[in-house]
Amino acid sequence: MLEFFIPSAARRKILVYLLSHPEEEHHLREFSRRIKEPAPVVKRELDKLDRMGLVISWTRGNQRRFKANRNFVFWPEIESFIEKSQTLSTVPKITTTYTLKEIPQRRKSWGKRSKEIIAAYGNGLKRKRPRHPSEAKLLENRS
Numbered sequence: 001m002l003e004f005f006i007p008s009a010a011r012r013k014i015l016v017y018l019l020s021h022p023e024e025e026h027h028l029r030e031f032s033r034r035i036k037e038p039a040p041v042v043k044r045e046l047d048k049l050d051r052m053g054l055v056i057s058w059t060r061g062n063q064r065r066f067k068a069n070r071n072f073v074f075w076p077e078i079e080s081f082i083e084k085s086q087t088l089s090t091v092p093k094i095t096t097t098y099t100l101k102e103i104p105q106r107r108k109s110w111g112k113r114s115k116e117i118i119a120a121y122g123n124g125l126k127r128k129r130p131r132h133p134s135e136a137k138l139l140e141n142r143s
Contacts, residue, residue: 002085010037011045018055018068019082025067054078 006012013035031046032039046066049055056069069075098106 002082005081005085008045010035010041011049013037014042014045014049015054015078015082016086019079022068022070025065027063027065031066 002012002016003009006015014031017031017035026034028039028043028046032042035042046055046057050057050066054069054072054075056067058065072078
């Protein structure tokens with residue numbers, strides 16, 4: 001579910017990890033190993049989060065360290081959003097796909113089902129929206 005709102009997989013992993021370990025500080029390579037993403041990708045995402053204010057960074061010796069900024073304005077909202085997305089079940093996936101060759105065969109079964117629906121609910125069923133002109137033309141050519 002989170003992938004619909006945060007498209008970057010590395011950023012999702014970083015946020016989930018930061019929210020589950022808010023008091024820990026990490027250097028780049030350690031962070032990269034923990035979330036199993038390449039270091040350059042993690043650095044780019046951490047830099048973006050640092051500019052936004054969600055992450056605090058500083059240098060210690062020759063290492064740059066990172067830690068979650070719990071004083072960030074939207075911290076409670078982000079924390080709540082990510083926790084909710086982690087507890088929700090996965091989004092249902094499309095279970096059946098058809099190739100172009102299979103569609104005409106399937107269309108026959110769909111037509112049969114349509115006739116069953118008409119028989120059950122009556123002949124007065126109307127489409128709620130008109131067909132798109134290209135769809136109507138395609139259906140005319142198929143007949």
